[in-house]
Amino acid sequence: MSERSRRGRRALAGLAVAALVAGCAPTGVVVLLPEKGGRATAVDVRQDDKSVTLDQPYAAAQFTRQGPKPFESNADDVQRRFGAALGALPARPIDFELQFELGKNELTAESRRKFDEVLAELAKRPVADVRVIGHTDTSGADELNDRLSRDRAGFVRDELVKLGLKAESIEVLGRGKRAPKYGKPDGPPDDRDRRVEVFVR
Amino acid sequence: MTIAPLRRTARALACITLVATLALPAAARAADAADIGQVKVVRGQVTIERGDQTLAAAVGLRVRTADRIRTGADGAVGITMNDDALLSAGPNSLLSLDRYAFDATSGKGRFESGLSRGTLAVISGRIAKDAPDAMTVRTPSAILGVRGTEFAVAVDE
Numbered sequence: 001m002s003e004r005s006r007r008g009r010r011a012l013a014g015l016a017v018a019a020l021v022a023g024c025a026p027t028g029v030v031v032l033l034p035e036k037g038g039r040a041t042a043v044d045v046r047q048d049d050k051s052v053t054l055d056q057p058y059a060a061a062q063f064t065r066q067g068p069k070p071f072e073s074n075a076d077d078v079q080r081r082f083g084a085a086l087g088a089l090p091a092r093p094i095d096f097e098l099q100f101e102l103g104k105n106e107l108t109a110e111s112r113r114k115f116d117e118v119l120a121e122l123a124k125r126p127v128a129d130v131r132v133i134g135h136t137d138t139s140g141a142d143e144l145n146d147r148l149s150r151d152r153a154g155f156v157r158d159e160l161v162k163l164g165l166k167a168e169s170i171e172v173l174g175r176g177k178r179a180p181k182y183g184k185p186d187g188p189p190d191d192r193d194r195r196v197e198v199f200v201r
Numbered sequence: 202m203t204i205a206p207l208r209r210t211a212r213a214l215a216c217i218t219l220v221a222t223l224a225l226p227a228a229a230r231a232a233d234a235a236d237i238g239q240v241k242v243v244r245g246q247v248t249i250e251r252g253d254q255t256l257a258a259a260v261g262l263r264v265r266t267a268d269r270i271r272t273g274a275d276g277a278v279g280i281t282m283n284d285d286a287l288l289s290a291g292p293n294s295l296l297s298l299d300r301y302a303f304d305a306t307s308g309k310g311r312f313e314s315g316l317s318r319g320t321l322a323v324i325s326g327r328i329a330k331d332a333p334d335a336m337t338v339r340t341p342s343a344i345l346g347v348r349g350t351e352f353a354v355a356v357d358e
């Protein structure tokens with residue numbers, strides 16, 4: 001992601017009226033940004049019947065009368081044109097996995113430490129939506145596990161509320177044993193599936 | 202239920218963060234079915250036109266389909282959508298959320314937005330992964346089909 005430490009100022013040409021006049025050239029630019037994690041990304045740019053696909057970091061296109069015209073942008077150009085918008089991008093959603101001791105509503109010692117990381121992340125966000133999804137391992141009946149997984153999610157929600165987070169901003173779900181991550185659905189139970197996922201955005 | 206050790210640690214952390222003048226997130230209205238995203242960042246002047254109402258954008262406000270988000274000369278806004286797409290607009294921008302549908306279980310959806318002036322930055326979310334044109338951005342001259350992307354677009358007036 002481009003550096004957002006400086007906010008660029010972008011001079012806008014006064015073309016509002018001209019844009020409404022038939023025959024006036026369309027103007028604008030689109031730039032594909034480097035993606036954290038190196039995923040393959042792309043934007044298809046279509047202007048009437050002409051199209052261009054941008055699929056490399058800083059690949060860009062200018063909208064012209066003749067259709068999208070490719071060019072290569074760079075970090076400085078992006079900062080200059082888009083600094084203010086980039087500086088206002090929200091924090092990326094983040095998720096945590098907390099694991100439970102067998103048969104109790106008690107986090108493992110390691111997950112108690114991870115819970116602190118959840119709090120630190122929440123403290124960074126002026127407003128947060130939180131989703132808490134409880135799971136169980138694959139042993140035991142569905143009905144029991146549905147209830148247990150909801151209880152586990154509810155327990156984490158209650159801890160967050162005690163620390164000042166508003167209950168309305170926390171959604172709680174239980175998936176029972178339906179979505180094991182570590183053990184196979186028909187296989188032997190894996191301790192690590194006794195978990196709660198906390199999604200913060 | 203053994204929660205005392207957890208509470209001790211967590212309370213200690215809460216005290217530290219309060220002293221550092223950070224606070225846990227403020228109350229925001231809970232999402233209802235019409236809500237498609239939430240304003241997370243507001244700088245300068247930002248308004249939301251909804252039907253015949255004009256609302257001042259505030260952090261925590263939830264946005265809906267057909268909302269038009271307008272930033273002033275000093276304005277910038279950041280919005281997180283329900284599918285985790287992140288959108289932000291710079292000054293003198295007009296962004297419309299034209300169409301939004303998202304099924305959290307399947308990850309399928311459609312998101313059509315429009316930028317008629319100004320600048321927009323996008324980090325796409327789950328909808329864009331669903332199908333090539335599941336997420337599009339329309340500008341006065343071009344339509345952008347988004348495929349698992351971070352990009353920025355500017356429209357001169």
